[in-house]
Amino acid sequence: MQDKPYFCPNCRSNRVKFSIMSNYSQRFLKDAITGVVEEMAEPVEVAQAEPHIQCMVCNFVGNEMRFVKQAEREPRTPSVVTSTY
Numbered sequence: 634m635q636d637k638p639y640f641c642p643n644c645r646s647n648r649v650k651f652s653i654m655s656n657y658s659q660r661f662l663k664d665a666i667t668g669v670v671e672e673m674a675e676p677v678e679v680a681q682a683e684p685h686i687q688c689m690v691c692n693f694v695g696n697e698m699r700f701v702k703q704a705e706r707e708p709r710t711p712s713v714v715t716s717t718y
Contacts, residue, residue: 634684635697640704643693648709650689651700656681 634653641647656679662672687694 635701637701638704638709639686639697639700640707640709641688641691641693642695642699642703644688644691645703645707647688647690648704652687652689654685654687654694 639648639651657676658679659676660674661670663670683696683698685694686697686700688700
């Protein structure tokens with residue numbers, strides 16, 4: 634994962650709430666007649682060339698570079714807030 638800002642290219646409102654999607658493979662053996670699982674191996678993570686990111690606002694899933702490029706196209710400028718307490 635890159636240390637760069639994200640911006641959802643779908644809903645165009647989320648810059649904060651995301652989740653990373655991972656793929657796992659888990660081998661198992663079933664009985665051919667009953668369908669009962671007889672043996673199950675430990676899950677193994679499947680390597681991905683680029684991580685997939687999910688927007689937690691609209692549930693859009695895309696590769697990480699889509700979110701990074703959208704943030705580069707529409708950067709958020711820092712604003713100075715002065716409190717008047």
